[in-house]
Amino acid sequence: MVSGHALIRFENVGLRYGVGQEVLRDINFHLLPGSFHFLTGASGAGKTTLLRLLNMSLRPTRGLVYLFGRNIAKNTTGQRADLRRRIGIVFQDFRLLDHLTTWENVALPLRVMGRHPSDYQEDVTELLKWVGLGDRMHAFPAVLSGGEKQRAAIARAVIAKPELLLADEPTGNVDPQMGRRLLRLFIELNRLGTSIIIATHDYQLMSQFPAARMQLENGRLELQE
């Protein structure tokens, strides 16, 4: 079933882990393509859970979630992979593969798409330089600092120019200057058409760009345009 032109649509979504209380309650919202949102709320408010619903690693216990107009509950494994190719994810814990170099980690989304290395060699190299990892391209994650890992994770999430970028605390481990630089990258991506959702506690970061906010409180979501 296709749901309007919304990029993301949540209808009466609720989620509980096991038999506990609902972590998310009655979530209703829709986001249009090309939007930019900060997702905020206190620790434990459910920001990461909402992002996990959006990246399809969780299913709602009630309600419907539509991504790119498609009900995610009805996705086949192939359709889920197709949708994930349209989504870039920056994990809070980076999730870089330790046996691959920074360059190889960043190139991974393009590689799984079956693209030839010669097609993306230059792109990956340039992006790594842009995020300040030009001299760390052939280093393995084990020797990268927290900030470097975060930038590599961001580069991996944006390299395939996703239609939707989900970032969980993407500036948590970088200095303010690099934080601003990364925000510029997100803004530029958004200008090119990518919808952005950044889960963050960083009010300084949010103050630098007048984006709409999604405020989570006690499992309920409030949209502040």
Next chain:
Amino acid sequence: MSSVETLPVPFKARPQPVEKFARANAPIVPPGSVTGQSLTLVIAIMAFLSALTAGGVYVVFNAANVWTNKISAEITVQVQQRPGDVSDEKTAEVARFLSDQNGIKRVTPFTREQSLKLVEPWIGKSEVLKAFAIPRLIAVEIDRDNLPDISTLKKVLEAKYPGALLDDHGHWRHEIRRLTRLLELGGIGMLLLMATATAAVIVAAATSALASNREIVSVLNFVGAEEKFIARQFEAHFLKVGIKAGIVGAGLAAIVFLCLPYLTEGVSSSVTSEAEIRRLVGAGTLDLGGYIVLLFVVIAVAAICKMTSRYGVRRILNQQNA
């Protein structure tokens, strides 16, 4: 990348040298994480046991066929002496009669000494034996391309020569068939059990190897890799492990079969018991067909490894996409 080219970065204006990427086709799954020594060892041992069982069943199959063929290619005629018979003459007469029949290839009458030798293992060597009226035997080889009508031959022979008895080995053939059928069924049962155990051990070992790569599966899943793509990354490694371990296991089993004649020499207490073992199961070595059976074991082990990895990846993905 167009998005980067539009970024407001001063150094972007200058042409940048393109760095050589180190490993465009770096393995997404590190080989060492799957091809651990213990996994290879476990699979090699199971492949060895399976190959040994499969080879053993093959040897028994072959021996059973040889026994049945040999026994059905011969009939025996006993010539019981009656009062007034001149033993040698009567035996020669019966032998001539048999030679003249259709479908008879060779007729070999046993001399009195040869007949006595046949009962020696049970009664012992004694001069007294010579006083007994031991029946004379005639071994008759049948032409397998032109089989005689045994039942008619038996009727005619026994009517024409009172005291002559034709034994077509039917009773023995039936007994041997029953025994070999049992051996075959036992062997197949053992082979099935061994194959199931091998598959279970490989599944357990491979699943734990996959579990240690859960993070890789997870990342590939989130960057949009298809299930087939992820499975392929692991399959190649597991296939290599399966082939390597299968070759080692089946190779060792082949060496055991090659050495089997020397082993039977070592375990048998006398030359006759060794000969008995050989008569029962042949030399125990494998022919070309036997080695092809071992090759199938290698293929089966490799296939189990490959299928297991696919199943394991699917299981992890199902858990992650719950």
